[in-house]
């Protein structure tokens with residue numbers, strides 16, 4: 459009998475494919491795609507199953523009336539050209555694809571209570587000067603705190619970042635960089651708040667450090683692992699923030715191009731319904747359509763809650779996952795306003811990213827901190843000539859959006875959008891009058907389009923933990939099943955999930971002998 463053709467293997471009518479893959483990745487978020495491309499580059503037979511119509515998940519995009527909106531992420535780390543922490547550059551290069559990026563001279567413009575206005579330029583010295591100008595009595599503390607962040611970063615940036623659960627790699631990397639490794643071991647159980655308080659006493663400056671953490675970790679400094687802070691607070695000045703030309707969605711598109719060049723496959727509109735197990739081992743995936751695919755290893759890029767409560771039976775959740783859930787909870791989702799506005803609303807020279815908060819006590823509250831990205835400041839081609847994109851988002855819980863009729867839901871979205879626009883008027887006067895397009899996303903949209911339980915941004919500690927020590931690596935307690943993405947070490951953010959992808963692929967490659 460002749461071997462089946464590809465079209466037979468992927469026929470929508472066939473219930474079970476005959477081809478066995480080395481690895482199936484459920485989900486094409488950046489974590490999933492980095493895992494898939496790294497393995498495909500090593501000649502593994504890889505299949506990615508994506509429930510949506512395009513890749514990228516929270517780093518995806520959508521087109522409306524001439525505007526190209528980023529779904530979520532717009533402040534992109536990992537596109538530097540030197541060191542080892544530039545994981546997006548490295549992930550693309552590994553599969554022979556490139557992406558033009560636009561350097562962002564200012565990472566962020568803060569608009570904080572009591573008129574604390576501050577920009578974070580790429581030049582480190584300039585940033586420290588900006589901060590010490592506002593807190594001159596804390597000059598020494600500021601230098602020491604950020605200096606300590608550099609120590610973390612320099613350790614990370616001295617070594618190849620792969621799987622910390624692969625003993626061969628650990629031994630190799632230790633002998634290559636013993637000091638860097640010992641440095642990381644020291645910082646791994648530490649949180650940023652403790653280190654900040656060691657050097658800084660001014661309560662407003664400590665609140666500012668809380669906000670420095672919150673805008674990406676969605677928790678204050680006390681709950682933010684020092685390893686992550688060391689990366690973010692240093693790499694913005696080292697590799698810098700670089701925006702992909704054509705929008706953030708290009709990263710996933712390019713990774714898919716590279717995956718396919720290396721012989722890997724991706725199937726869209728392929729919603730995994732369950733992970734198939736045999737004798738306690740993950741061996742395949744069943745789609746909502748009933749199709750079944752088998753592989754030697756299964757990787758879930760869905761959140762841990764989706765993986766262990768939906769793709770696997772919740773009542774059989776392994777003890778280790780229950781324990782993890784006692785330590786970590788779901789972060790809130792976001793209320794997202796995707797706006798098209800007349801160019802005159804955004805003053806020339808505005809930074810791409812802004813943060814607005816009027817009352818320190820509301821930093822973590824729903825609709826407290828508002829994050830704004832205006833990617834057209836860097837890439838005007840994302841909007842029609844004479845217009846800008848403004849993506850404003852703020853934390854919002856699923857409970858606020860459930861149990862509403864369609865009309866109530868639409869009205870509530872409109873009211874919430876009105877409140878945010880009114881606040882943004884303070885930094886962008888004329889925003890309301892200059893609106894050309896508006897689409898509002900809620901926790902429900904994030905759940906629906908990104909396949910994330912309650913639309914969550916990801917896991918956050920329930921209480922103060924020992925830094926990053928509690929975040930699981932890629933292997934799970936089910937043989938054959940791995941997790942990748944922001945529910946795994948080291949957490950949220952594109953460069954972080956890329957790290958998780960490198961680590962996951964490395965562990966699997968060793969397990970399968972690639």
Ligand SMILES: Cc1cc2nc3c(=O)[nH]c(=O)nc-3n(C[C@H](O)[C@H](O)[C@H](O)COP(=O)(O)OP(=O)(O)OC[C@H]3O[C@@H](n4cnc5c(N)ncnc54)[C@H](O)[C@@H]3O)c2cc1C
Nearest residue numbers: 485487489509515516530531532533730909943944951952
């Ligand atoms: C509003 C917002 C703003 C953000 N801003 C930034 C930023 O500026 N900078 C930054 O670095 N990070 C930012 N982030 C965080 C960053 O986007 C995420 O941490 C990261 O993209 C998560 O990647 P991931 O690989 O874990 O998976 P995800 O992006 O969650 O992708 C998972 C993929 O799996 C698919 N999937 C899920 N379940 C199934 C299933 N059963 N079957 C098939 N497919 C499935 C989904 O459709 C999705 O495509 C932001 C996030 C949000 C929401």
